[in-house]
Amino acid sequence: MNDYLLDTNILIWHLRGKDEIVKLVEQLAEKSRLHISVISRTEVLMGMLPKEEKVTKEFLSSLATCPVDKEVADLAGEYIRLFRKEGVTVEIPDALIGATAAVNGLTLVTLNLKDYPMKDVKKYQAI
Numbered sequence: 001m002n003d004y005l006l007d008t009n010i011l012i013w014h015l016r017g018k019d020e021i022v023k024l025v026e027q028l029a030e031k032s033r034l035h036i037s038v039i040s041r042t043e044v045l046m047g048m049l050p051k052e053e054k055v056t057k058e059f060l061s062s063l064a065t066c067p068v069d070k071e072v073a074d075l076a077g078e079y080i081r082l083f084r085k086e087g088v089t090v091e092i093p094d095a096l097i098g099a100t101a102a103v104n105g106l107t108l109v110t111l112n113l114k115d116y117p118m119k120d121v122k123k124y125q126a127i
Contacts, residue, residue: 003033005101006063007110008040008093010126015044015056020127028109035064037100039093066100075099079118088117 006014006025013021028034041060048056066072076095083090090098094115101108107122116123 003035003104003106004028004124005035005037005066005097005104005106005108006040007097007108007112008043009111010109011036011040011044011060012047013111015048015052015059024109024126033064035066035104035106036060037066037097038068039096039100041065043093066104066106068096068100069103072096072099072103075103083117090117091115 010021010025014025025034044056044060068076073096076092076099079095079098080090080092098108098116098118098121100106102118102121107124108116109124109126110116111126113123113125
């Protein structure tokens with residue numbers, strides 16, 4: 001069984017009811033355990049409207065939440081440092097989400113593969 005880490009953009013589009021994303025999340029949930037990073041949780045919560053609070057928190061609570069621990073933080077810092085040497089900017093949230101996937105052996109489901117140039121991160125391009 002392959003477990004998945006849902007990127008922030010997947011969570012947002014699922015909550016907004018985008019058909020393709022809702023179907024994808026439902027299909028993945030049927031056969032796998034779905035996870036999110038605490039970073040994605042923060043990003044989603046900071047952008048929600050008051051009327052969306054109940055549904056958003058219920059959805060997020062239905063997913064396993066992966067913390068940022070020392071191993072994740074160290075790997076994220078390594079990603080940023082290594083890619084900077086190559087002239088590639090990896091944003092801190094993306095580095096932490098990518099490191100969360102790598103450390104926990106999860107496949108990252110995202111709409112933006114370009115945000116995750118890390119070769120050791122298993123990725124699934126949604127749509």
